[in-house]
Amino acid sequence: MKTRSIQALTAALLLTVSAGLAAADGGNPKKGKHLYKKHCKACHSQSSEGMELTPMSKTMSQWDRFFDRNKHKAKPEAFEGLSEQALKDIQQFLYNHAADSDQPATCG
Numbered sequence: 288m289k290t291r292s293i294q295a296l297t298a299a300l301l302l303t304v305s306a307g308l309a310a311a312d313g314g315n316p317k318k319g320k321h322l323y324k325k326h327c328k329a330c331h332s333q334s335s336e337g338m339e340l341t342p343m344s345k346t347m348s349q350w351d352r353f354f355d356r357n358k359h360k361a362k363p364e365a366f367e368g369l370s371e372q373a374l375k376d377i378q379q380f381l382y383n384h385a386a387d388s389d390q391p392a393t394c395g
Contacts, residue, residue, distance in 0.1 A: 314379025
């Protein structure tokens with residue numbers, strides 16, 4: 288019985304760690320918040336051309352999918368001029384404050 292409990296605990300721990308690694312490796316959430324406010328919020332706030340979008344608008348896995356697959360398909364030029372590191376920083380900020388994160392938040 289103890290062996291099964293230890294195996295289940297180990298599996299749960301590995302799943303939690305691997306989920307955390309799915310976010311942008313090397314992203315700086317403080318820089319990401321600044322970059323989000325500077326480059327994204329103008330179009331993604333109430334009464335603007337894009338739909339209102341905050342970190343809490345998506346789950347952590349949805350943010351990862353957005354950056355891995357979508358790449359802002361609706362308006363790809365929005366990502367032009369942003370370095371890979373800047374995109375990682377924005378992704379990390381959004382991931383850290385997603386709806387299902389430990390610290391969900393809007394971008395004030």
